[in-house]
Amino acid sequence: MKWLRYTVQGKTFTGYLNGEVLNAIEGVPWGEWYPLKVEHALDQVKIEVPVIPATFYAAGLNYVKHIMEVAQARGEKPVVPGAADIGYRAVNALIAHGEDVIIPADAGEKIHYEAEVVVVIGRKVKNISEKDALSCVFGYTIGNDISERDWQKEDRTFFRSKNSDTFKPMGPWIETDFKIQDAKTRVTVNGIQTIEFDTQAMLFDISTFISRTSRYATLYPGDVMWMGTDGTSPNIKHADLVEIEITGLGKLSNRFIKAK
């Protein structure tokens, strides 16, 4: 089942996709809801960010090739994390499928995508075991953890390297029936494929991150956990179109625009 948030004539709805038709609901997909009996054609709506999380979790270094290539690019020794320590991103930076990424005027040239599978939590949990961890997952979507590498290296925090407005495209929808086992993550820039990797080839898998995080932090419905990326990115420039496709989750497309 595919769940979207979308706007029609200034009003924002939550709904599920049936073929090419959106069925609007009242309520939340992971809780109580009832059908509004209002339908919209998917190609007639503006797609919004599928969920605004209360806490926006993100795994940092979670694919081996990414860790190696990032270290090489920085001239440093690769450090493989020893535990599934989750990080954070900021809600201000979220944008939807189809919206433009605005590269700040003072940003450097090393603007990189990071293609990530995103877990959407559906149930309040604390201290959940690895074995049971996936039972609190509502569904999955796609995230692009856009990064300005000079700021990431120089600044004390990720406040502008990763959390500048528009730096966190997420969507287009939440898929409840995702099978990660055979999924591939593919990125194209202006239609040319730049990378493909096994979505599940993580250093620490989703169950490990959920279980370890929940030992200390209660997870709430609507929280999201971005699972990290593999490989590296070319420098993305003004007018480039970056599209991330994950098998079964659709495609997240965003054009990059350099601010003047």
Added chain:
Amino acid sequence: MKWLRYTVQGKTFTGYLNGEVLNAIEGVPWGEWYPLKVEHALDQVKIEVPVIPATFYAAGLNYVKHIMEVAQARGEKPVVPGAADIGYRAVNALIAHGEDVIIPADAGEKIHYEAEVVVVIGRKVKNISEKDALSCVFGYTIGNDISERDWQKEDRTFFRSKNSDTFKPMGPWIETDFKIQDAKTRVTVNGIQTIEFDTQAMLFDISTFISRTSRYATLYPGDVMWMGTDGTSPNIKHADLVEIEITGLGKLSNRFIKAK
């Protein structure tokens, strides 16, 4: 004016304090609201976290004595930040004035308070100048940025050192008429004062943090910015009561309980 969130018989209200009486409103303090014409006695309600931020900002090292003493405790050279780079904390960790801090069973002994003045944003702004920065502030409250120092040193992120459930007491209310110029921040543990410092003696002041952050990130009403702390803390133990008072902002009190 003092604004609170509070619960009476299972229902949560927003209201302002008039003497010892709370006047409930419908709406948000920084936006449109109207009086509900419902009154409650302050001492008859359960005080809640005064605001749940969409983005939870926190300045890290922002008072010189804290920077020096932290470096000394770690056996490292002090590094004074060169710019006002804001960090983040997580909403799951927030608790209200009067609620218990639960120290996780596997935490070490170095459980420390950090007494902080908290800025509450009242207006959506982007790219605001330092000169105008305070015009987007709705009011101020108190935060305790509780930290487990072993985890802070060992882990890749602050996910459990600073963002374990209950590690972010905030309140008791939002004061709109705060004058930081003469304010002192005082902490007591079980009634004995452990530290006092000038609240405004920051490395980078509030205007600087707001202006620099807003160059990259839109600030939204209800976002909070915790401004950092001075000095260091003794190890807080099971059953200790930590109270933070800032002149004009009241007192934030929380007892610490060690989980079994």
